[in-house]
Amino acid sequence: MRIEIISCLNDNYSYLIIDDSNNSACVVDPSEPEPIINFLENKNIKLKYILNTHHHYDHVGGNKDLKKRYKSIVVGFKGDSKRIPGIDVLLEDNQIWKAENFEAKIMHIPGHTSGHICFHFFKEKLIFTGDTLFSLGCGRIFEGSNEQMFKSLNKIKVLPKETKIYCGHEYTLNNAKFCKKYDFENKDLQKKVDKIEKQLKNGIPTIPSTLKEELECNIFLRANDVKSFSKLRDLKDNF
Numbered sequence: 001m002r003i004e005i006i007s008c009l010n011d012n013y014s015y016l017i018i019d020d021s022n023n024s025a026c027v028v029d030p031s032e033p034e035p036i037i038n039f040l041e042n043k044n045i046k047l048k049y050i051l052n053t054h055h056h057y058d059h060v061g062g063n064k065d066l067k068k069r070y071k072s073i074v075v076g077f078k079g080d081s082k083r084i085p086g087i088d089v090l091l092e093d094n095q096i097w098k099a100e101n102f103e104a105k106i107m108h109i110p111g112h113t114s115g116h117i118c119f120h121f122f123k124e125k126l127i128f129t130g131d132t133l134f135s136l137g138c139g140r141i142f143e144g145s146n147e148q149m150f151k152s153l154n155k156i157k158v159l160p161k162e163t164k165i166y167c168g169h170e171y172t173l174n175n176a177k178f179c180k181k182y183d184f185e186n187k188d189l190q191k192k193v194d195k196i197e198k199q200l201k202n203g204i205p206t207i208p209s210t211l212k213e214e215l216e217c218n219i220f221l222r223a224n225d226v227k228s229f230s231k232l233r234d235l236k237d238n239f
């Protein structure tokens with residue numbers, strides 16, 4: 001399996017998970033159809049599955065056109081069956097979703113939205129975290145509570161440290177500014193910021209991050225209890 005990062009809209013990332021053994025792919029959170037189609041047509045790859053982390057338009061905007069063009073199967077959380085356009089396969093928490101050579105564990109991680117899930121490709125040690133865990137940040141809480149979000153992040157925290165994190169947006173630099181403000185003595189964070197500044201200067205995405213880096217540098221993952229997490233989330237909402 002090979003991951004291709006596709007920039008969409010202003011600062012969204014969609015991801016193609018490509019199986020080179022049969023030229024097929026899944027797309028995670030297609031914000032819009034065109035950039036995905038351009039890539040697939042160029043490389044002659046067939047889009048078999050559309051995986052959605054949650055129902056927000058910047059994560060499902062390409063569902064209908066892509067499904068129509070490739071007859072792809074749309075896969076999402078069962079609780080969001082009314083909100084995910086074109087949904088075919090309804091997933092449950094802790095389920096293993098397996099199709100052809102693709103295999104991922106589904107984790108229900110509410111907070112940003114009530115039906116948010118992530119796709120953990122445990123064999124490849126990759127996780128698609130949507131708008132729940134960002135590099136150096138976490139999603140805004142729209143439909144849940146701080147406590148739910150804190151619990152959801154804790155589910156991700158216990159995965160193997162070398163797990164690669166693929167999130168829904170390029171928010172890393174702005175997130176870094178917030179982390180630096182409230183965690184200014186963190187040497188690992190300094191190193192990470194140097195790295196991402198270099199990447200962005202060269203026009204390279206700061207994604208994927210790794211769980212190890214996030215545990216060392218992401219102030220929201222470093223919060224030890226709901227109370228301190230909530231305080232950070234409030235500060236960030238007004239940052």
Ligand code: ZN
Binds near residue numbers: 059
């Ligand atoms: Zn969202």
Ligand code: FE
Binds near residue numbers: 056058059131168169
């Ligand atoms: Fe989003």
